[in-house]
Amino acid sequence: MRLDRVLANASVGSRTQVKNMVKKGRVCVNGEVVLAAGRAVDPNQDVITIDGEELAYSEHYYFMLHKPAGYISATEGRHDPTVLELVPDYKGLFPCGRLDKDTEGLLLIMNDGPLAHELLSPKKHVEKEYYVEHQSPLSKEDIKAIEKGVEYRDISYKGAKLHILDERSCTIVVQEGKYHEIKNIFLSLGNKVMYLKRIRMKNLILDETLKKGEYRPLSKEEIEDLKKLSI
Ligand code: URA
Numbered sequence: 002m003r004l005d006r007v008l009a010n011a012s013v014g015s016r017t018q019v020k021n022m023v024k025k026g027r028v029c030v031n032g033e034v035v036l037a038a039g040r041a042v043d044p045n046q047d048v049i050t051i052d053g054e055e056l057a058y059s060e061h062y063y064f065m066l067h068k069p070a071g072y073i074s075a076t077e078g079r080h081d082p083t084v085l086e087l088v089p090d091y092k093g094l095f096p097c098g099r100l101d102k103d104t105e106g107l108l109l110i111m112n113d114g115p116l117a118h119e120l121l122s123p124k125k126h127v128e129k130e131y132y133v134e135h136q137s138p139l140s141k142e143d144i145k146a147i148e149k150g151v152e153y154r155d156i157s158y159k160g161a162k163l164h165i166l167d168e169r170s171c172t173i174v175v176q177e178g179k180y181h182e183i184k185n186i187f188l189s190l191g192n193k194v195m196y197l198k199r200i201r202m203k204n205l206i207l208d209e210t211l212k213k214g215e216y217r218p219l220s221k222e223e224i225e226d227l228k229k230l231s232i
Contacts, residue, residue: 085110094110137192
C-alpha cells in the first residue's frame with residue numbers, strides 16, 4: 002500500500018497533510034527518511050516513524066464508506082459481495098451497523114468493538130438520517146403517524162423526525178436502528194420505499210466527495226466526536 006494511504010488510514014492527517022509530512026522528511030521507513038509519498042510499504046512489516054515516533058498499528062481504524070447498492074453489510078457473504086471488499090484489508094474490520102443490500106450511503110467500517118456497541122445501542126439515541134424516495138405522496142395523517150410512531154407486523158417504531166422535500170421524497174431521522182426500520186415505517190402506511198440512502202449518523206455527514214464505493218479514513222476530530230455519547 003502507498004505510504005501516504007497507510008498514514009492517512011491511521012488518521013495521522015488528511016492525504017494532503019501526510020504528503021506534506023513526507024515531503025518535509027518527517028517520515029522514516031525502517032530507519033530511512035522517505036521523501037516519496039507513493040512509496041510502497043507493508044503496514045504489517047515495515048516500521049514507520051513520524052518525527053521519530055513509531056506509527057502504532059495496533060490502533061483502531063475508522064473509515065467512512067459511501068456504500069453502493071449490491072453489497073451486504075457483513076464480514077462474509079455466501080453469494081453477495083460484502084462492504085469489506087471496498088475498504089483496506091486491516092484485521093478485524095467490520096461494518097458498524099447494517100444497511101440493506103439495496104440501501105446506499107454512509108456506513109462506518111471500524112475495528113473498535115466497544116465504540117460500535119455504544120453507537121448501535123438504542124440507549125444512546127444516536128441519530129441516523131436517511132434520504133427517502135417513496136412510491137406515493139405522504140398525506141397529513143401519514144406524516145403525523147410517522148412523527149408519533151407506527152407499528153408494522155407487531156413491531157413498534159418510535160416517532161421519527163420528517164422533512165418533506167417534495168411529493169415523493171423526504172428526509173427522516175430515526176434513533177432506533179431496527180432491522181428494515183425505514184422500509185417498515187413506510188410499509189405500515191401502505192407506502193413503499195423506492196430508494197434509500199443514509200446521509201448522516203450522529204454528527205457525521207456523508208462526505209459527498211466520496212463516490213459510491215469509495216471510502217476515506219475519519220479524521221481525529223470526527224473520531225473524538227463519535228466517542229462523545231450521551232449516558
Ligand atoms: N432502514 C431500512 O429499511 N433499511 C436500511 O438499510 C436502513 C434503515
